[in-house]
Each structure stands twice: as C-alpha cells, then as structure tokens.
Amino acid sequence: MAPPQDNDKPSGSKDKGKAKEKVIDANTADKLLSLNPALANEFAGLDRNSVAKLLKELKLQEIATGLPAGGKNRKDMASYKFWATQPVARFDEPENAPVADGPVQAENPVVPTESSAMLEGFEWVTMDLDDEAQLKEVYELLTGHYVEDQEAMFRFNYSASFLDWALKSPGWLKQWHVGVRASKSRKLVAFISGIPVKLRVREKVLNVSEINFLCIHKKLREKRLAPVLIKEITRRCNLEGIWNAIYTAGIVLPKPVSTCRYYHRSLDWSKLYKVGFSPLPHNSTPARQVARYLVPKDTKLKGLREMKAEDIDQVLDLLSRYLARFEMAPEFDKKEIEHWFLSRTAADKQEDRVVWTYVVENDQGKITDMFSFYSLESSVIGNKEFKVVKAAYLFYYASETALQADKSEDEIKKDLKVRLNELIGDALVLCKRVGFDVLNALTLLDNTLFLEKQKFGAGDGQLHYYLFNWRTAFIRGGVDENNAIDEKNGSGIGMVML
Ligand SMILES: CC(C)(COP(=O)(O)OP(=O)(O)OC[C@H]1O[C@@H](n2cnc3c(N)ncnc32)[C@H](O)[C@@H]1OP(=O)(O)O)[C@@H](O)C(=O)NCCC(=O)NCCS
Incomplete structure (x- = not known):
C-alpha cells in the first residue's frame, strides 16, 4: 500500500493542536507564541513553563505557522x-x-x-x-x-x-x-x-x-x-x-495564486474528539468543550427560509453583485444558480441531499441575504464506533449589507461583520438540525469577519488556488504571514471550490 497521502484538500484539515513532553525555556516560548496567535489562543490559561514544555514537541514550522511541517512545501x-x-x-x-x-x-x-x-x-x-x-x-x-x-x-x-x-x-x-x-x-x-x-x-x-x-x-x-x-x-x-x-x-505547486486556511466549527464536539478530529485543549475539560460548542435550538433572523425556485432571479442578482467585490470569482447565470443552490433531492431521500440554501426575505418580498452549505462526509479510517464524520462546508453567501452605496468602506465592514455573524450563527443552528458534526470553512469570501466569533477553530490544512495558463498577481487568502486570520485585509477569493 502507498504511504498516507499528504497532498490533501479539505478532508485533510483537522482541528490542530497536539502536544507532548520536552522542555524549552519560558522566554523562548513567549517569543514563539508571539509568532502564532492561533496557538497562543489555544494555550491561553496555562502557565509559562507548561506552555514551554508543550511547545518543545511541536516542529518549528508548526509553531510559526500552525501548519504541519513536511517535505511538501518545496518552492524550488x-x-x-x-x-x-x-x-x-x-x-x-x-x-x-x-x-x-x-x-x-x-x-x-x-x-x-x-x-x-x-x-x-x-x-x-x-x-x-x-x-x-x-x-x-x-x-x-x-x-x-x-x-x-x-x-x-x-x-x-x-x-x-x-x-x-x-x-x-x-x-x-x-x-x-x-x-x-x-x-x-x-x-x-x-x-x-x-x-x-x-x-x-x-x-x-x-x-x-x-x-x-x-x-x-x-x-x-x-x-x-x-x-x-x-x-x-x-x-x-x-x-x-x-x-x-x-x-x-493542499500541496504547494508552482505557483499558488492564493492560499487560504481551513477552519472548523464543532457541532458535535464529543464525536469529533472520539474520532481524533478535535483535540482536548490543555486548559479545558470535555464538559467545557461540549458547552462551548452548544448552538441554540432556533434560528434568530426574521424572514429566514429555504430558497425556492421563484427566488432564482433575486439570488442571481444579489450573489452576482456580492461576488463582484472579490478579485477572483465565478460569474454565474440563471441555470447555474438553479443547479448549485436548489436542492433536487426528493423529500423521502433526504439522506442523499447535497446542498442547502437559505434566504432572508424582508417585508417587501425582497431577498436581502442568502447563504448555503453542502454536505461532504469523511470516512473515519479504522474506528470501531464511528464510520463517518458528517461535515457541512460553507458554500456561497451574500448580503445587501455589503452593498450599501451611501456608506464608507469602514462603515460597511462594521455592518457586514454584524450581519454575517447573524447569518452564520443561524447557519450553525440549521447545520446542527440536519445532523452535521462540524461546519468547515476557509478564510475566503468575507469569512475572516466571523470565523473567530462563531468559534471556528484553526485547522491544520491549507488550500492553495492555482490558475493554469494565466498569470495574475497574488490574491490575499484571508490569512497573514503567520497564517492567522487577517481580518484587516480580508480575502480577494470569491470562488468556492468543491
Ligand atoms: C494526487 C495523486 C493523483 C498524485 O499521484 P502520484 O501517483 O502520487 O503522483 P505521480 O507520480 O503520478 O505524479 C507526480 C507529479 O504529479 C504532481 N501532483 C501530485 N499531486 C498533484 C495535485 N494534487 N495536483 C497537481 N499535480 C499534482 C506532482 O507535483 C508531480 O509533478 P512534479 O514532478 O512536477 O512535482 C495521487 O496521490 C492521489 O490520487 N491522491 C489522493 C487524491 C488526491 O490527493 N487528489 C488531488 C486532490 S487536489
């Protein structure tokens, strides 16, 4: 059998963070953690010496970037x-x-x-x-x-x-x-x-x-x-x-046009822990983890409902204007909106369902927001209790909040942050209702505005975007040079790949 592949795409990404025993001094530990805010977050609450001990086990690249080291990140x-x-x-x-x-x-x-x-x-x-x-x-x-x-x-x-x-x-x-x-x-x-x-x-x-x-x-x-x-x-x-x-x-090839990072929002922490997807942070307990990831039973947004065939024109218009804000994005037509967002699965076959799309309709019948997610399971290899992790992946979304002509960029960003947190908060409720164990998302679109607040944890996987036979300058992928969420600059990627 071939060795395990590490040229992974999404499934590869797991909640990162494992640590064993060895020792480095506490000052060095402080310096190393300053390079990696995500890791610093994970070790929050631990005393300096314990952090130093834990850090010693991680490879230098993991400490600096939060990503696993490996021969694959070659650049020659x-x-x-x-x-x-x-x-x-x-x-x-x-x-x-x-x-x-x-x-x-x-x-x-x-x-x-x-x-x-x-x-x-x-x-x-x-x-x-x-x-x-x-x-x-x-x-x-x-x-x-x-x-x-x-x-x-x-x-x-x-x-x-x-x-x-x-x-x-x-x-x-x-x-x-x-x-x-x-x-x-x-x-x-x-x-x-x-x-x-x-x-x-x-x-x-x-x-x-x-x-x-x-x-x-x-x-x-x-x-x-x-x-x-x-x-x-x-x-x-x-x-x-x-x-x-x-x-x-997931691997580096010549030459990424952008690089995004995977984030994971636990919906069933106990299961994710049991299958080895999520670690138990050093300063937490299983009960606290479960409580941390609880989601409300009901959605909050007024006018939120599943997308219907009659919404196609409005969704096309809203999503097209929203995606126009990104440096790289698909240009959908009506047929594509229908195909990608309207589920074709019969009521009695919901276990085969792939995509869910929700819209927010205001009192005038106008669709002001939409979001969607798709289902993609991962097999758990060699686990007796669980065969699969049921993962939802955040797909496209859009909101009029980003498209207010009378507001400055800063004002829009502030409003959009609030609105996206409301939308994704409700998306979590809906994902939980369907029975997903986790919602995965990358640092693309405007995701940097809600990932942390909605308790998505940094994954150990990256996704590199490539263009064949097309040259363009690098497009921001929503992470900074330390591979932490870059809320200030966001991402220019408006293309979500399956
Ligand atoms: C990816 C996969 C098809 C590569 O096959 P392989 O037998 O390992 O590699 P081969 O010997 O056939 O070819 C190696 C070449 O393919 C390139 N390559 C490997 N994975 C690649 C990928 N995902 N995309 C593009 N090129 C890839 C290598 O860089 C190498 O070219 P190079 O000499 O210029 O570096 C195989 O490992 C596989 O099926 N993996 C599981 C599925 C998977 O990861 N698919 C890719 C999803 S992005």
Missing part, C-alpha cells in the same frame, strides 16, 4: 519535473515585479487529436456519468483512494449524489470526465474531471475549466501517471477551445 522549480514544463507561473519569477494579467503561453499550440500513450495494461476511457453504474465506479474509486489527511485517519467520502451534482453542472461535457481502466479487469483505476466555468480574475472574464477529483488508485501511485492525466484533460479542454483552468490542492 527544479524539484517540479512536470510542472516546470507547464504554462503556469513559476517560483523563480520576481515576486514583486508588476504582473500583467494574461496567458503564460501566448500562442495556442496545435492540439493533438489523439490521447497520448497510456501505461501498458491500462487504457483511456470517457466516463458516462448519466449511467448510474459508471457514476458508482467513480464514487467507489474516490471512496477508496481519494484525499486523506496526513495521518491517514480520514478520507473524503464524496457520495454518488454529490458527484452527480458536482460533475454535471450546466454545460458539462462528457469528454471532460476522464477515466483510466485496467485493460483486462476493466476496473477503473484513475480519474480526473473538468466542468466549464466563467471565471473573473480581476478585470478579465475567462471561460475556464474547473479541474477536480484527480485520483489514482493506491497501487498505481508514483508512476508519473498524474502528469499524464493532467495533460489529457488539458488536451480535451483545448479541443473545446478552453486554454485556462482553475484548480486547488
């Missing part, structure tokens, strides 16, 4: 044999030089009409996800082999209904659902996908493909198959006249 181009050959921004480009937005590769190359050679004994296939059996094959490949956390305790468990939603958005193309089968057994052993998206990066609006679900069977790892899959999906996108892509990964 020479170590990227494949990516160094691709039209992506490079690490050795001058960091502070003005970056003119545009393609990395100015000329569009001639696109080969045939797929490149596959490993012997394996062959390319186009998956037909309208066929339930084939959708199930993709689901089974991902369930067994997709992203795990660093310690291989959790693995994403995208459901078949989730994949149906994520991979068949408006305009989807069958040929962008690329598989590899073993020629003899016909077993599906690798997958990569794209969906068409209209993406605005600063002033430019691009038709891109959103690449996701790259997965290779554990037995076929480290055979340089990933570059072959990436080149094949690139070719298939090029054939449709698409030359740019957006993708995310």
Whole structure:
C-alpha cells in the first residue's frame, strides 16, 4: 500500500493542536507564541513553563505557522519535473515585479487529436456519468483512494449524489470526465474531471475549466501517471477551445495564486474528539468543550427560509453583485444558480441531499441575504464506533449589507461583520438540525469577519488556488504571514471550490 497521502484538500484539515513532553525555556516560548496567535489562543490559561514544555514537541514550522511541517512545501522549480514544463507561473519569477494579467503561453499550440500513450495494461476511457453504474465506479474509486489527511485517519467520502451534482453542472461535457481502466479487469483505476466555468480574475472574464477529483488508485501511485492525466484533460479542454483552468490542492505547486486556511466549527464536539478530529485543549475539560460548542435550538433572523425556485432571479442578482467585490470569482447565470443552490433531492431521500440554501426575505418580498452549505462526509479510517464524520462546508453567501452605496468602506465592514455573524450563527443552528458534526470553512469570501466569533477553530490544512495558463498577481487568502486570520485585509477569493 502507498504511504498516507499528504497532498490533501479539505478532508485533510483537522482541528490542530497536539502536544507532548520536552522542555524549552519560558522566554523562548513567549517569543514563539508571539509568532502564532492561533496557538497562543489555544494555550491561553496555562502557565509559562507548561506552555514551554508543550511547545518543545511541536516542529518549528508548526509553531510559526500552525501548519504541519513536511517535505511538501518545496518552492524550488527544479524539484517540479512536470510542472516546470507547464504554462503556469513559476517560483523563480520576481515576486514583486508588476504582473500583467494574461496567458503564460501566448500562442495556442496545435492540439493533438489523439490521447497520448497510456501505461501498458491500462487504457483511456470517457466516463458516462448519466449511467448510474459508471457514476458508482467513480464514487467507489474516490471512496477508496481519494484525499486523506496526513495521518491517514480520514478520507473524503464524496457520495454518488454529490458527484452527480458536482460533475454535471450546466454545460458539462462528457469528454471532460476522464477515466483510466485496467485493460483486462476493466476496473477503473484513475480519474480526473473538468466542468466549464466563467471565471473573473480581476478585470478579465475567462471561460475556464474547473479541474477536480484527480485520483489514482493506491497501487498505481508514483508512476508519473498524474502528469499524464493532467495533460489529457488539458488536451480535451483545448479541443473545446478552453486554454485556462482553475484548480486547488493542499500541496504547494508552482505557483499558488492564493492560499487560504481551513477552519472548523464543532457541532458535535464529543464525536469529533472520539474520532481524533478535535483535540482536548490543555486548559479545558470535555464538559467545557461540549458547552462551548452548544448552538441554540432556533434560528434568530426574521424572514429566514429555504430558497425556492421563484427566488432564482433575486439570488442571481444579489450573489452576482456580492461576488463582484472579490478579485477572483465565478460569474454565474440563471441555470447555474438553479443547479448549485436548489436542492433536487426528493423529500423521502433526504439522506442523499447535497446542498442547502437559505434566504432572508424582508417585508417587501425582497431577498436581502442568502447563504448555503453542502454536505461532504469523511470516512473515519479504522474506528470501531464511528464510520463517518458528517461535515457541512460553507458554500456561497451574500448580503445587501455589503452593498450599501451611501456608506464608507469602514462603515460597511462594521455592518457586514454584524450581519454575517447573524447569518452564520443561524447557519450553525440549521447545520446542527440536519445532523452535521462540524461546519468547515476557509478564510475566503468575507469569512475572516466571523470565523473567530462563531468559534471556528484553526485547522491544520491549507488550500492553495492555482490558475493554469494565466498569470495574475497574488490574491490575499484571508490569512497573514503567520497564517492567522487577517481580518484587516480580508480575502480577494470569491470562488468556492468543491
Ligand atoms: C494526487 C495523486 C493523483 C498524485 O499521484 P502520484 O501517483 O502520487 O503522483 P505521480 O507520480 O503520478 O505524479 C507526480 C507529479 O504529479 C504532481 N501532483 C501530485 N499531486 C498533484 C495535485 N494534487 N495536483 C497537481 N499535480 C499534482 C506532482 O507535483 C508531480 O509533478 P512534479 O514532478 O512536477 O512535482 C495521487 O496521490 C492521489 O490520487 N491522491 C489522493 C487524491 C488526491 O490527493 N487528489 C488531488 C486532490 S487536489
């Protein structure tokens, strides 16, 4: 079996913070904690010597950034044999030089009409996800082999209904659902996908493909198959006249256009503790942790209700204006709003439900706010009591509070902070009601305004955003150089990836 993967995306992120025994002096401990406010928070209430003892066990990078150290955060181009050959921004480009937005590769190359050679004994296939059996094959490949956390305790468990939603958005193309089968057994052993998206990066609006679900069977790892899959999906996108892509990964590749951090809001702390997702802080007890994460039974906002089909036009208008405030965001159309936000799950199949969207309607029938979250379970690997962690992920939201023409930026930010805390406070109630164990969110959109107040804890995972064949200056990801929430500058990322 291949070693645990640490090139994780979301599932990988866990509540961070574990510490064992050893000793460093108390002054050094003070200095180290000043580098990492999140960690300082976690150790609040402990005396200096205990903190010093605990710190000794953490690796330097963990102390400085709150993230696990590992060989993966390499930044020298020479170590990227494949990516160094691709039209992506490079690490050795001058960091502070003005970056003119545009393609990395100015000329569009001639696109080969045939797929490149596959490993012997394996062959390319186009998956037909309208066929339930084939959708199930993709689901089974991902369930067994997709992203795990660093310690291989959790693995994403995208459901078949989730994949149906994520991979068949408006305009989807069958040929962008690329598989590899073993020629003899016909077993599906690798997958990569794209969906068409209209993406605005600063002033430019691009038709891109959103690449996701790259997965290779554990037995076929480290055979340089990933570059072959990436080149094949690139070719298939090029054939449709698409030359740019957006993708995310937990690992550092050349070169992130932005980096966000994962945050987790416990809804069932006891369970998260038992499965090893959340630690018990050194200055707390299980009972105090449970009490800390209690949420009210009822929502508070007047006019809050589930989104209906009749709301599509208003939600499109509100969300589009809201997302226009970010440096990188999708441009949705009506069909996409319907697809991404209106649940299609029948009343008697709610256990398969993927997305929940709520709106706030005022007395005049105007929708002033909306928020949404989606369901994505993670399998708990090797735990006898619990098979899955039921996680909700914060999806898009919007509020008129951010769009008041008569107010200054500072006034708007103050109002928005209040409003988003109300909205997300109610989102927590609704997530708890559905039965989620945790609500996950990144430091994108305006999340820096509510994460701390709503008791989201810093995760140990980052998510890097990448653009293929598009150069643009770095976009703030909502965290500062110490990887702490950057409320002052916020984030320029308005694109939420699944
Ligand atoms: C990610 C995965 C497909 C990589 O496969 P692999 O067998 O480990 O790697 P290969 O030997 O085939 O290829 C290595 C190349 O792929 C690149 N690569 C690895 N993971 C990548 C990713 N997530 N996105 C883009 N490129 C990636 C590596 O950087 C390397 O290229 P380089 O020499 O330029 O650095 C595989 O580990 C896997 O299925 N993991 C679980 C699912 C997962 O993490 N998917 C990615 C989600 S973002």
